[in-house]
Every structure is written in structure tokens, then in C-alpha cells.
Amino acid sequence: xxxxxxxxxxxxxxxxxxxxxxxxxxxxxxxxxxxxxxxxxxxxxxxxxxxxxxxxxxxxxxxxxxxxxxxxxxxxxxxxxxxxxxxxxxxxxxxxxxxxxxxxxxxxxxxxxxxxxxxxxxxxxxxxxxxxxxxxxxxxxxxxxxxxxxxxxxxxxxxxxxxxxxxxxxxxxxxxxxxxxxxxxxxxxxxxxxxxxxxxxxxxxxxxxxxxxxxxxxxxxxxxxxxxxxxxxxxxxxxxxxxxxxxxxxxxxxxxxxxxxxxxxxxxxxxxxxxxxxxxxxxxxxxxxxxxxxxxxxxxxxxxxxxxxxxxxxxxxxxxxxxxxxxxxxxxxxxxxxxxxxxxxxxxxxxxxxxxxxxxxxxxxxxxxxxxxxxxx
Ligand code: PLP
Numbered sequence: 001x002x003x004x005x006x007x008x009x010x011x012x013x014x015x016x017x018x019x020x021x022x023x024x025x026x027x028x029x030x031x032x033x034x035x036x037x038x039x040x041x042x043x044x045x046x047x048x049x050x051x052x053x054x055x056x057x058x059x060x061x062x063x064x065x066x067x068x069x070x071x072x073x074x075x076x077x078x079x080x081x082x083x084x085x086x087x088x089x090x091x092x093x094x095x096x097x098x099x100x101x102x103x104x105x106x107x108x109x110x111x112x113x114x115x116x117x118x119x120x121x122x123x124x125x126x127x128x129x130x131x132x133x134x135x136x137x138x139x140x141x142x143x144x145x146x147x148x149x150x151x152x153x154x155x156x157x158x159x160x161x162x163x164x165x166x167x168x169x170x171x172x173x174x175x176x177x178x179x180x181x182x183x184x185x186x187x188x189x190x191x192x193x194x195x196x197x198x199x200x201x202x203x204x205x206x207x208x209x210x211x212x213x214x215x216x217x218x219x220x221x222x223x224x225x226x227x228x229x230x231x232x233x234x235x236x237x238x239x240x241x242x243x244x245x246x247x248x249x250x251x252x253x254x255x256x257x258x259x260x261x262x263x264x265x266x267x268x269x270x271x272x273x274x275x276x277x278x279x280x281x282x283x284x285x286x287x288x289x290x291x292x293x294x295x296x297x298x299x300x301x302x303x304x305x306x307x308x309x310x311x312x313x314x315x316x317x318x319x320x321x322x323x324x325x326x327x328x329x330x331x332x333x334x335x336x337x338x339x340x341x342x343x344x345x346x347x348x349x350x351x352x353x354x355x356x357x358x359x360x361x362x363x364x365x366x367x368x369x370x371x372x373x374x375x376x377x
Contacts, residue, residue, distance in 0.1 A: 001025040001062075003063060003178060003179065003249055004249050005081075006059070006062045006063055007059075007245050007247075007248050007249050008246055009065065009247060010058060010059040010062035010063065011054070011055040011056065011057070011058030011059035011062065011244070011292060012055060012059070013244070013337060021053055021241065023051070023052065023240045023242070024245075025052060025235050025236055026046075026050060026051045026052055027235055028046065028237075029043075029045065029046045029103075030046070031043040031044055031045070031046075031148055034202055044104075046131060046232075046235070047227065047230050048227045048231055048235070049358060050149060050232075050235055050238070050240045050257075051174075051235075052238035052242070053071055053232065053233065053235070054236040054237075054239045055238065056059055056069075056071050056209075056238040056241055056245075057069040057070060057071055057209075058161045059242055059245055060193070060195075060199070060209050060211055060245075061211055063177075063245070063248075064173075064178050064182065064183075064184060064191050064211045065178070065182060065184050065185075065213075066184060066190075066191065066211040066212055066213050067212055067213060067214055067215070068211070068212055068219070068310050069209055069210065069212075070209065070210045070211075070219070070222055070223055070226050071195070071207060071208065071209045071226075071232075071233055071238065071241075071256040072207065072208040072209065072210070072226060072231045072232070072233065073206070073207065073208070073231050073232060073233045073237075074175065074194070074206045074207060074208050075101075075192065075193065075194025075195070075196060075206075075207070075208035076101050076102075076105060076194075076208065076209050077231040078192045078193075078194075078208040078209065078210045078222070079101075079102050079105050079192070079208075079226070080105060080109065081168065081210070081221075081222040081225035081226060081229070082103075082139070082192075082210070082218060082222055082230060082363075083105060083106065083109075083110050083113075083115070084110075084134055084225055084229075085218045085221035085222055085225070086113075086115055086138060086218075087138075087227060088113065088114040088115070089114060089115075089116070089136055090116070090136055090138040090139070090273060091115075091116040091117075091118065091136040091137045091138060092115060092116070092118070092132045092133050092137075092138065092139040092141065093117075093118050093120055093128065093132060093137065093139065093140045093141065093167075093311045094106070094117060094118070094119050094120070094141045095119065095120065095121075095141070095142060095143050095146055095149075095151075095153070096121050096122075096246070097118055097143075097146045097149050097347075098119065098141065098143055098146070099143060099147045099172065099174075100342045100346070102141070103119075108169045111249055114175065116134075116136065116204050117216075118131045122142055122143075122144070122146070122151070122153035122158065123151050123152065123153055123154075123284075123285060125154055125157045125158070125161070128140070128157075128161055129161050132161050132162070132165040132167065132274055136245070137165045137166075137167045138163065138167050138168065139167055139168055139169075139170065139218070139282075140158055140162040140165070140167055140168070140169045140170070141145075141169075141170050141172070142155065142158050142169065142170070142171050142172070142188070143171070143172040143174075143175070144171065144176075144292070145175055145176070145278050145289070145298065145300070147174075147175060147300075147354075148276075148300075148302045148338045148348060148352065148354040149276060149302065150277060150278055150300065150301065150302055150304075151274040151284075151285065151304050152278050152281070152283075152285035152288050152289045152292065154253075154288055154292075155171060155183055155186035155187070155188055155241075156186040156293055157188055157189075158188070159186055159187030159188045159189070160187065162189070163187070168189045168190065168216055168218050169187075169188045169189045169190070170188070170189065170190045170191070170192055170210075171183035171188045171190075171192070172192050172193075172194075173189050173191045173192065173193050174192075174193050174194045174197050174198070174267075174329075175197075175198075175298055175300050175328075176293065176295075176298050177193070177198045177199060177248060178294045178295075179198075179249050179252040179253065179256075179296075180252060180256065180293050180295040180296055180297070180298050181292055181293045181294070181295065186215045186292065188213070189212065189213055189214070190210060190211060190212045190213065190216070190218070190219060191210075192208065192209065192210050192211075193208065193209045194207075194208055194243050195207035195208055195209050196208070196327065196329075197242060197327065197328050197329030197330075198223050198239040198248065198251070198252055198255045198299070198328075198329035199244060199248065200209035200240060200244040200329075201244040201245075201247065201248060201251050201329060201330060201331065202240075202244055202330055203327060203329075203332070204240065205237050205240040205241055205244075206237070206331065207233045207238075209333055210222055213234065230254070232281075233362075245278060248294060251331065251359055252295070252296075252298075252299065253295075253296065253300030254359045255298075255329075255356075255357045255358065256295070256296035256297060256298055256299050256357075256364045257296070257362070258299065258333075258357040258358070258359070258360070258365060259277065259279070259297070259299045259300065259301050259355070259357035260277070260279045260297060261296060261362045261366070262301065262355065262362065262365060262369065263275050263277035263279060263280055263301045263355055263364060264280070265366045265369070265370075266301075266303050267282075268367065269304055269369075269373055270306075270372070270377055271306050271315075271373040271374065271376035272303055272304070272305055272306065272322070272373065272376050273306050273351065274303070274304040275301065275302075275303050275304075276301060276302040276303070276304075276309075277301040277302075278293065278297045278298070279297030279298075286346050299328075299329070299334055299356060299357045299358075300328060300354070300355070300356055300357075301357070302338070302352050302353065302354045302355065303352070303353050303355065304349055304351045304352050305351050305353065305373065305376060306351075306376055307351055307376060308328040308350050308351050309337070309339070309340075309350035309351065310353060311376055312337055312350065312351045312352065312353050313337055313340075314375065314376070315353060315369075315372045315376070316335050316336070316337050316372075317355060318371065318372035318375070319335055319368055319369070319372045320368055320371075320372075321333060321360065321365060321368040322334060322335040322355070322365070322368055322369070323335070324336065326341050327356070328354075329354035329356060330356070330358060331358050331359050332358040332360070333355070333356060333357055333358035333360060333365055334355070334356040334358070335353055335354070335355050335356075336354050337352075337353055338353070338354045339352065
């Protein structure tokens, strides 16, 4: 089945008890045993198994072309489960411009865990190779395109480096979804998502997923964090997310087309210094992005306006259709001043605004940005 069909059907079936076409939400925390003490229907207690969670996990595994998926209560709960699976002395490699929340998990939650972390420029394959020479390297984490600098890393090269180092590679697929890019096609071992974003798609439910291409020890340890550690999403969260996936392909294609047109428009705008979008031919990794992102270049872009923090904040203050808010991937367009969201340690340029293109009419979106930028001229 193709991705459009999988998005609608994967993991789903008509409810055998009632014929309901939309899956019921199973709020029951516990499930009946047979007189012989067995649970023949496969469910015992809802932290361990739940029908809505199972539906979502099967669906996400199918969409990515993976073997199995685990869903969690947030994207960062996935990060926590993976890092918890490491052992003292293990060496982990992350992008130097990794999502800042992951940096906080490493630096604050696991500060005393005796893990060794390297933050490397993932667009420099030589630097990644050199970092992976350490014999204790166990994990290579990659985000492509990165957040919010939209740098593109070579997934095949990174997967190969990980294999050679006997380490596991994980790609954060939050920005792309399998509609745009399928990391397993490039040899990556596992994919994670903040399903809060495009997968659920309506800015109304927080969640995360870890999907594996093949059996591996990190996935098994993450399963224990989920089932026994309890980092599980509620049945309603799973239901909402699975419903969101029905329209994932339609939404992401429209968001990607809108982002591309906005990027082209901003590139020629006199109040703009630089546009970061892998779909622009001037992007330093444009050719790699073309090869790696067959579904389009995604709905995320960043723009550096002429001026500094004040000018950028001024543009964000003047928008009327875009909403000033963090997060991404919803049906509605968002704009945010990234450096002030990340706080004083942020290395993001002060004149940068990150844009999440929604599914609105693109001419309306361009006109909104134009009126917000004009006072800078
Ligand atoms: N990865 C990326 C690329 C993100 O943008 C985010 C959240 O913004 C996360 C992971 C964390 O996900 P969550 O907010 O669902 O915990």
C-alpha cells in the first residue's frame, strides 16, 4: 500500500463488538482475565497495553516502513527513554544545532549519569567520523533538516558511520514526517517523532514516537521505559493523534508547497537578509536535500530580517494571520522569535524568525508577511 492509503487504514479495523467505523476510545485501565487466568484478548493493564495505543503504534510503524513503534507521552519522553537506555561511560553524538530541549535533557536531567556527549556539525561527515572513533560510541543522533537553522545532514553517510562504530543511529523525523523523507531508506536504525507536531497536526495533543527498522537493544530498553516506567500517552491522546494521521499526507504536502512559495517570496524581499530553506537552490545542501527529501522540502523555514532582535520582534508583532507561538506542524501558520524562546544560552541569530507554514491560502500568508516586513524598508 502507498502512504496515502496507509495514513487512512494502517492499524485500524472496524470494531468487532459494535461495527463502529471510528475506533472507540478505550478508557478502561484494566482488562478481564479468563477463568483459566489467561488474557486471550491480549490486554491486561492499560499502562502495558491499550487498544488505542496499539492502533497508533501499528500505524506509525507502517508509515515509516519500520518493524515496530512505541508511542510516548511526549517527544522528549522518547529522548529520555533512549538516554536512560545508555550505560555509564557510553559516548553519544548529537548535532551541534540539535533541538534545544534535547540539550537540556542531556545537560540537566542526565548531568550526573557519567555519559560522554559530543555535539558535532552533522553537515561535516569527516567531523562525525572523527567523533565516532571513540570505542565507547553507542549512539549517533541526527536531525535533518535541523531546528531552526534548516541544515541538511547526509543520512546515508551518518548511518554508515554508526554501523562502522557499532553504534545505533536515530533520526529525529519531526520536521519531515515520512511524507517528505524516510530515514530507513538511507540505512538509519530508528526514527523518533515529536508527534505533537505534523503527525497529530492540529496543535491539540502532545506525544512522541520511536520507530525501529529492526530488533535492537536500545529499542527493547525503551520499551521497558514505556511499559514499566510509565511514560505512556492517554487513550484519548492516541485516538486524537491517530485521527490526525488520516490527513497527514494532504496537510504536509500543502504545508510544504506553501513553505516553498513563502521562501521564494521572502528571498526577493528588500527587508530580508537571508532565507533558510532546503528547497531554495541557494541552500548549501540543496542537492543533498533533493536526493534525500523526495516528498518535498517540508513546511518549516527560517528568515533573517534586516536588522537585529528589535526588528525581528517587530515583524512578529505585526502579523495578523500568522500566530506568534512556539511549536510547529499545525494547520495554522506560526511565527516565532527563536532566540528569545531558547533563552540566554541560545546561539540562534537575533534577527531570525522561524516559520511553520500552515494550510491557509499562500497569497494571504505572503501578504501578511509583506505588511509586517514593510516598516523595515
Ligand atoms: N524534536 C524536535 C525537532 C522538536 O521540535 C521538538 C519539540 O519542539 C521535540 C523533539 C520535543 O517534542 P515534545 O515537545 O513533543 O516533547
